[in-house]
Amino acid sequence: MIAEVPPKRRDGKSSFVKLVSYVTVRDDVEMSETLSPEKPFVRKPRSEAAIFNNLVEYATRNPLPGSVDVIATFPDGRQHLRCGDVITETNCFSLATAASEMNMVAMQNTRCKDPVYHVILSWPEAERPTPEQIFDCARHGMNRMGMEGHQYVCAIHDDTDNLHCHLSVNRVNPVSYKAASLYNDRLTLDRCCREMELKYGWQHVNGPYMVNSEGHIVRKRNFYKSAPAAARELEHFSDKESLFSYTVDNCREKLDSLFLQANYNWDDIHNILVSAGLELRQKGQGLAIYDLGDDAQCPVKASSIHPELTLDSQQELIGAFIPASVIREVNRDGKDVLLSTVNIGSQYDNRLHRRDNGARAERRNARAEARQDLIARYKSYKTSFVRPGISxxxxxxxxxxxxxxxxxxxxxxxxxxxxxxxxxxxxxxxxxxxxxxxxxxxxxxxxxxxxxxxxxxxRPLSYRAWVEVQAMQHDAAAISQLRGWAYREKRKNRTATISNNFILYAPADDIKPSQIRGYDTHVNRDGAVVYSSGGKPVLLDRGLFIEVADAPAEKGKNLAMALHISGQKSGEKVEVRGDKSFVQGTMQYIPHFNASSGKTVPLTHPAQRSLAGYDAPKVQQSSPAQSMNTPGRHTPPKPR
Known part of the structure; x- marks a missing residue:
C-alpha cells in the first residue's frame, strides 16, 4: 500500500474546485480504440463551471446525477454511494455540492492559505481490497493526520493496473475552524500504510517505514537516497532521463568499488565522473556533480549519488578537496572542446528518453532527434495555423x-x-x-x-490530438510517443493480447508500420499496431514485442510476416518466446525464410541461433527449446 501526496501550487492558491478538476477532469479515452478522424482526442474543458458539471461524471463515471444510488448511511453522517461502477464515500450532504460545502467551511479560517489536501492511496496489482477496507484505510490516515471529522470525498478508481482511491479532504475543521497541520505528512501516511498492511495481512511495500522481523514498524535506514522529486517528475511526465539517473547508472557502482579500496585519492574520484562526462565541484559547504557539456544544467547533490561522497567525510580520508583537471578550450572551428586526463566515454543528453534506457547509444540519439523533430513539426503547425473566421x-x-x-x-x-x-x-x-x-x-x-x-x-489541435493524427499516417515518432503515454499512464484499457507467442525485441524498438499485401493495418490509441487478416487481428506490434496469433489455416503466413517485420527492427535483440511447439517450429522455419526472402533474421539468443543453424551447437548443453520455454517465459512483458 502506497500513499502519495500530489504536488500543489507553490503560491498557496489551490482550491477545492481545482482539486475536483484533478479528480474529475481526466482524459478518459479507450486506449484500445482504433485511431480515426471521426473520433479525435478531445480534452475536457478546465473552466470552473465545467469542473463542477463534470464532478459526478468522472468521480462516479456516470453523467447522470439522478442515477446515484445510496448504498449505506452511518450515524456519523457518512454515506456510501454507487454511481455506475464506482463506489464513493463522503460525509458531505451530496457529492455534487461537496466542493461548495468545503469552500464555505474553509472561508471561516482566514489564516489558512491552502485548505486543500489530496492523497492517493494505491495497492499493488496482486492486492484487491474491498471498498470497506479502502475507506477504512482512508479514514485511518485522516485520523493520524489530525483530520478526524473533517469534510472529505473518497472515490475508488480501478481504471489502472493498480487499484487506488482519491481522498480529497478539507484541512479546516467544520466545528472549530482550525486547520490541521501537515508537518511530515508523507512520513505519517507511510506509517499508516504499514499499520493497515499489518491489520489486513497485505504485503509490505517499500517506503520510509518497514516492518522488522519482530512485527514492529520501524524507520528504514536506506544506504542510498531515493531520486529527488524533480527528477522523478521529469522522468514520469516528460519521459526524459534525468541527470540523477544518468549519474547513478554510470558512476554509482564504480564509486562504491572505489570507496572499498584502501588507497585512493581525489583524482580517482574525478576520473570516474569525468569518464561519464561529469565533474565534481565544491558548492557551498558540500559537493555537487555538474554536467561537463552544459553548465546550465541543474547539478545533482553528490551525497544523493553515494552517501559517502560528501566533503567532510572524504576530506577526513584523503585530504583537502582538489578540483578536477579539466580544461575547456575553443578549437579552430570555434567549438568548445574538453581536455582531460581520461577519455570521456559518454555524456549526459537531456533529450534522451528514460523509456529508451537499455538501447544502444546511436539508436537512443536517433529516437531523441525524431521526438524533437515531432515537437518542432507541431510547433510549426501551431504557428502557421489560421483560425477560420469572417474577415x-x-x-x-x-x-x-x-x-x-x-x-x-x-x-x-x-x-x-x-x-x-x-x-x-x-x-x-x-x-x-x-x-x-x-x-x-x-x-x-x-x-x-x-x-x-x-x-x-x-482552434489548433492539442499536442496529443495532433500526434494521433500523425500516427494515423504511420509516423514512427508519433507511434513511439503514443506508446510512451500508454506506458506512463499504466491504464488497463489497452489493446487486448491476441497470443502468448511473440518475438521479443530491444527496449522501445519502434518502427514505421509495414504495408503488407493482404493485411489491414491500423494504429490504436496506446500505440499498438494491429495487422488484421480476414477481419481478425493476427499480428500485434507493441514495439517491445510482436504477438503472433495462432492461425493454422494461414500455414505460416503470419509467422513469415512477423519475421519480415523483425528484419526492419534495430536487431539489438530478437528472441522467440512462447509455447515449445511455436519456438521449435519458428526455428525450423527460419532457414527456409532466409533462403526464400534473401534476408537473415537477426536472432540474438545463442541457443536459438544454434537451433536455426546460425552457430554450431555446443557440446553438453541443455535443450535450447526447453531452456527457452520455462514456465515463467510464456507471459509477454508489459509494453514500454
Missing amino acids: ADEVRTRFRELSASYRIRKNNVRLNEGDPLLRKLMFRALEVEKMKDMAALRLQLRDERKALRERPDA
Whole structure:
C-alpha cells in the first residue's frame, strides 16, 4: 500500500474546485480504440463551471446525477454511494455540492492559505481490497493526520493496473475552524500504510517505514537516497532521463568499488565522473556533480549519488578537496572542446528518453532527434495555423452591399414619386427597414462567428490530438510517443493480447508500420499496431514485442510476416518466446525464410541461433527449446 501526496501550487492558491478538476477532469479515452478522424482526442474543458458539471461524471463515471444510488448511511453522517461502477464515500450532504460545502467551511479560517489536501492511496496489482477496507484505510490516515471529522470525498478508481482511491479532504475543521497541520505528512501516511498492511495481512511495500522481523514498524535506514522529486517528475511526465539517473547508472557502482579500496585519492574520484562526462565541484559547504557539456544544467547533490561522497567525510580520508583537471578550450572551428586526463566515454543528453534506457547509444540519439523533430513539426503547425473566421473586409463588404441596395431603392423612389410629402414618407420607411436589416445582419454575423468557433477546426489541435493524427499516417515518432503515454499512464484499457507467442525485441524498438499485401493495418490509441487478416487481428506490434496469433489455416503466413517485420527492427535483440511447439517450429522455419526472402533474421539468443543453424551447437548443453520455454517465459512483458 502506497500513499502519495500530489504536488500543489507553490503560491498557496489551490482550491477545492481545482482539486475536483484533478479528480474529475481526466482524459478518459479507450486506449484500445482504433485511431480515426471521426473520433479525435478531445480534452475536457478546465473552466470552473465545467469542473463542477463534470464532478459526478468522472468521480462516479456516470453523467447522470439522478442515477446515484445510496448504498449505506452511518450515524456519523457518512454515506456510501454507487454511481455506475464506482463506489464513493463522503460525509458531505451530496457529492455534487461537496466542493461548495468545503469552500464555505474553509472561508471561516482566514489564516489558512491552502485548505486543500489530496492523497492517493494505491495497492499493488496482486492486492484487491474491498471498498470497506479502502475507506477504512482512508479514514485511518485522516485520523493520524489530525483530520478526524473533517469534510472529505473518497472515490475508488480501478481504471489502472493498480487499484487506488482519491481522498480529497478539507484541512479546516467544520466545528472549530482550525486547520490541521501537515508537518511530515508523507512520513505519517507511510506509517499508516504499514499499520493497515499489518491489520489486513497485505504485503509490505517499500517506503520510509518497514516492518522488522519482530512485527514492529520501524524507520528504514536506506544506504542510498531515493531520486529527488524533480527528477522523478521529469522522468514520469516528460519521459526524459534525468541527470540523477544518468549519474547513478554510470558512476554509482564504480564509486562504491572505489570507496572499498584502501588507497585512493581525489583524482580517482574525478576520473570516474569525468569518464561519464561529469565533474565534481565544491558548492557551498558540500559537493555537487555538474554536467561537463552544459553548465546550465541543474547539478545533482553528490551525497544523493553515494552517501559517502560528501566533503567532510572524504576530506577526513584523503585530504583537502582538489578540483578536477579539466580544461575547456575553443578549437579552430570555434567549438568548445574538453581536455582531460581520461577519455570521456559518454555524456549526459537531456533529450534522451528514460523509456529508451537499455538501447544502444546511436539508436537512443536517433529516437531523441525524431521526438524533437515531432515537437518542432507541431510547433510549426501551431504557428502557421489560421483560425477560420469572417474577415473585416468581408463584413465591411456585406454592410456596404446592404447600404447600396437601399440607395438604389431610394433613387427609384426619387425618380418615380412626384409628391414631395409622400416621397419623404417613403424615405423614412426605407430608413426604418434599413435599420432593421442592419440589426439583422449584425445578429447573422454573430451567429456565423459562433458557428465558426464551435467547429472542430476552429482552434489548433492539442499536442496529443495532433500526434494521433500523425500516427494515423504511420509516423514512427508519433507511434513511439503514443506508446510512451500508454506506458506512463499504466491504464488497463489497452489493446487486448491476441497470443502468448511473440518475438521479443530491444527496449522501445519502434518502427514505421509495414504495408503488407493482404493485411489491414491500423494504429490504436496506446500505440499498438494491429495487422488484421480476414477481419481478425493476427499480428500485434507493441514495439517491445510482436504477438503472433495462432492461425493454422494461414500455414505460416503470419509467422513469415512477423519475421519480415523483425528484419526492419534495430536487431539489438530478437528472441522467440512462447509455447515449445511455436519456438521449435519458428526455428525450423527460419532457414527456409532466409533462403526464400534473401534476408537473415537477426536472432540474438545463442541457443536459438544454434537451433536455426546460425552457430554450431555446443557440446553438453541443455535443450535450447526447453531452456527457452520455462514456465515463467510464456507471459509477454508489459509494453514500454
